[in-house]
Amino acid sequence: MLDRTADNVARATPEPLAKKIRGISDKGLAWLFISPTILLLLAINIFPLFWAIYLSFTNYRANRPNEVVKNLGLANYRRILGDQDIWIAMQTTAHFVFWTILLQTVIGFTLAWLIDRKFRGHAFWTTIILVPMMLSPAVVGNFWRFLYEPQIGLFSYVVSFVTGIPPTNVQMLSNVELAPWAIIIVDTWMWTPYVMLICLAGLRSIPEYIYEAAEVDRASNWRQFWSITLPMALPFIMLAVLFRGIENFKMFDMVNLLTGGGPGSTTEVASITLKRQAFESWRTGYSSAFAIILFVAVFGLANIYVKALNKVKQR
């Protein structure tokens, strides 16, 4: 049946085309198959990047497409790099990235280490721990808004129960000092399982015989952890930090849903400023320049990081 279908397809193929396909080398055929993917990649990744670089040198506004576009040279870059508000947004971003990565790495690795003990029901707890990561950021943002509500929020009541402060005084999202931490808590809650999963893969890849040899040498558990577990899981930890670092530099959805950059501009991370410039002020050229600055920062950091990762792997 299948042979007959293939035969019919072969007969139905026009003779010139069939000859052409038969004449293609293996390499040519491989290029033929991957070319749609390459074209798609060029269309949705590479072209927008070069277009954004071009726009960053102009005064283009997306809400005025018919206006004459003027070349401003480096003026957009000069303005951004001399703007005190954007400088503060960069510091807010750095604060947010530093604390989320630190907390997620420490908690994620600890959880992975505990799960790797293979206690009774560890598979069940692994699944439970992974749940936050599977939720949509929009859902997480909305329900944490309810949890942080001073009147009805569970979080405020738990803090009130532990500290004795009245729940109405625990205003996580409207207090200038607490709002950045509110976002850090939510991001840590959501993405620690991701770090845990990568660390768990690292811990499971350590061969058992190394620990057995250490036992023979009478190495203590503490010594085994510092000399075997941590160095061998380090490339995986670094990989998790790289992925989370890149993601958190672009962090937008959670901040937008929880605080929208407020109160004032205390949680206005770079991506929120970028969105305001691009879609509220409609300064497309200016925001393109800002996006390029962020891109170079993340790209440069990723280069250093990959180099460090390769060094650790070679050890």
Added chain:
Amino acid sequence: MENIATAIIAIGFLMLFQPFALALYTYSFITMLAGTVMFIIVSKFPE
């Protein structure tokens, strides 16, 4: 050379996010860009 490029990127990165001097922030992008371009070029050199 690769180590120098890495150091320049790291310095540029710290300049971009430091809270101490606006002047350092102003020159952070050009430092990072120079380091990144240098890194891309020198990482292609045979070891």
